[in-house]
Amino acid sequence: MALCCSTFFFAALSSILFSAPLRASQKVSNYTFMRNATAAPDISYYDYIVIGGGTAGCPLAATLSQNYSVLLLERGGSPYGNPNITNLAAFGAALSDTSPTSPAQRFISEDGVINSRARVLGGGSCLNAGFYTRASPQYAREAGWDGRAVNESYEWVEKVVAFEPEVKQWQSAVREGLLEIGVVPNNGFSYDHIGGTKVGGTIFDHQGFRHTAADLLQYANPSAITLLLHATVHRILFRVKDGSKPMAHGVVFRDSLGRKHKAYLNRHPKSEIIVSAGALGSPQLLMLSGVGPRQHLRAHNISVTLDQPLVGQGMSDNPMNAIFVPSPQPVEISLIEVVGITSFGSYIEAASGENFAGGSPTDYGMFSPKIGQLSRVPPKERTPEAIAKATEAMQGLDQAAFRGGFILEKIMGPISSGHLELRTRDPNENPSVTFNYFQDPLDLERCVQGLSTVEKIIESKAFASFRYPNMPLAMLLNMTANSPVNLLPKHTNSSLSLQQFCRDTVMTIWHYHGGCQVGKVVDRDYKVLGVDALRVIDGSTFNYSPGTNPQATVMMLGRYMGVKILTQRLRATAADQTQQ
Known part of the structure; x- marks a missing residue:
């Protein structure tokens, strides 16, 4: 019997680890298991229920379905067939859509910085700038992850969604400028997080077509997974027995x-509900389900299942500051491809070229006021009126005004953090979130050092062909608000403080995280402390953002934990059979 169980275990584990993706020619948009939630039964039962079909939820559900029945609930729709998601040249269009059915749900933090959370199958991988890079080995060690399993999980993801970008003139100039000013060594193309300058991966293929976490569902067992779109979870149900x-x-x-539906776990001690609703959605849903700070829950008339004061704490967003560099010659449309990983904790990246929609230039890509990146107005002043005024002014600009690109810096970490609270009991409404940008002096210091590095790149020989002569950083920083070649604020003080510039021009790079952190809300297996049969697996568990951009690690984590959960369950099953 022991031999039989061992054979069963390794055969089952092999099917998990080595399942192959579909061929590229097969259309993943025609998932037979994907349907609108209106078709769902009133009551259903599954081995696993995954809440959130985002960057972590898709690979997690696909993996779990290899051996067990899985329900994947996504509050948004499908990304397939939407050119504003799939086409690189349309970047920003989805983020600028503020309609109730937009794949991007806008929110404004209490700091006044406009941000966005995904509302679409595939999550943030459907909306972001596409950069794909792994976390550092040190990050994995600190997280308690197994290094070999981490690498295997990254590779599983990369077979489907990651590509080497075609680096053209603007990005090449930024790369050479970084090397010239000493951000070395030159690490070439790599998915790895390595100090110096490198070209990272991208989820855009060579035709400019975006591949997302939703594509990882092609790994799923179609007979064991049910995917419901436009399914908004209102609360998690708990059984509470005396003394347990x-x-x-x-x-x-x-x-x-x-219409209301209920889904239950099959009665098995290993069945679980897994929340993968993102850094806003996961702590929000825990609170709506009665797991959170007692006084806050009672203020919203929510019955307390577990008094957990750390739910919603530790919210952070990596601040981004950018400088637009007008170019005397045309530049290609590019998103993030090159990164300088500095020794002082600031990451230098770049994006270039105008985006086109309807045949006319509409914005500065990922720095458009349409998507809230209104850096020429201090955070608290980024009102709808200010956005409308900036958008109108932009529409009157000559096409030459869009010729150029941005060089940005994003700080590592960050150290500064805030908190999240409920506004209402409606899960469709955004919670209140405060990030406290630059509250910690080290974050501000890193921003200043990052901007100084950007100045050196602009003034480097390698970048000479993409800048007008005799245009120092001070001029770029102090251009008037109506200038056709910059979107940065005008300061009357010519000796502009870079610290003040950091505070005034801070934007999001959409890397917010926290709220259900490891060691505070969940343990190292992502099980929610104080309750059973519930985990949180997504970016809300991060204490700081992995690598220069987190999406690769969030996708990896979904796969990694899916394999780990199945492995543990298979071992438990094998042990039970041995005892029999």
Whole structure:
């Protein structure tokens, strides 16, 4: 019997580890298991319920479905067939869509910085600038992850969504400028997080077509997974017995017509509900389900399942500051491809060229006021009126005004953090979130050093062909608000403080995280402390952002934990059979 169980275990594990993706020619948009939640039964039962079909939820659900029945609930729609998501040249269009059905749900932090959270299958990988890079080995060690399994999980993801970009003139000039000013060595193309200058991966293929976490569902077992779109989870259901921990056993969700559905776990001690709703959605849903700070929950008339004061704490967003460099010659459209990983904790990246929609230039790509990146206005003044005024002014600009690109710096970490609270009991509404940008002096120091590095790149010989002569950084920083070649604020003080510039022009790079952190809300297996049968697996568990850009690691984490959960369950099953 022991031999039989061992054979069963390794055969099952092999099917998990080595399942192959579909061929590129097969269309992943026609998933047979994907349907609108309006078609869902009133009551259903599964081995695993995954809440959130985002960057972590898709690979997690795909992996779990190899051996067990899985329900994947996504509050948004499908990314397939939407050119504003799939085409590189349309970047920013989805983010600028503020309609109730937009794949990007805008929110404004209490700091006044406009941000966005995904509302689409594939999550943030459907909206971001596409950069793909792994976390450092040190990050993995500190997280307690197994290095070999981490690498295998990254590779599993990369077979489907990661590509080497074609680096053209602007990005090449930034790369050579970084090397010239001493951000060395030259690490060439690499997915790895290595100090110096490198070309990272991208989820855009050579035709400019975006590949997202939703594509990882091609690994799923179609007979074991059910994917419901437009399914908004309102709360997690718990069973509470005297003297024992509350146990998650089901969820309540509503479809697009407002009809209520319930899904329950099959009665097995290893069945679980896994929340992968993102850094805003996961702590929000825990609170709506009665897991959070007692006083805050009672203020919203929510029955307390578990008094957990650390839910919603430790919220951070990596601040980004950027400088637009007008070019005397045309530049290519590019998103993030090159990165300088400095020794002082600032990452230098770049994006270039105008985006086109309807045949006319509409914005500065990832730095458009349409998507809230209104850096020429201090955060608290970025009102709808200010955005409308900036957008109108931009539409009157000559096409030459869009010729150029941005060089940005993003700080490592960050150290500064804030908190998240409920505004209402409606899961469709954004919670209140405060990030406290630059609250820690080291964050501000890193921003200043990063901007100084950007200045050196602009003035480097390697970058000479993409800058007008005799245009120092001070001029770029102090251009008037109506200048056709910059979107940065005008300061009357010619000796502009870079510290003040950091505070005034801070934007998001959409890397917010925290709220359900490891060691505070979840353990190292991402099990929610104080309750049973419930985990959180997504960026809300991060204490600081991995690598220069987190999406690769969030996708890896979904796969990594899926394999780990199945491995543990298979071992437990084998042990039970041996005892029999």
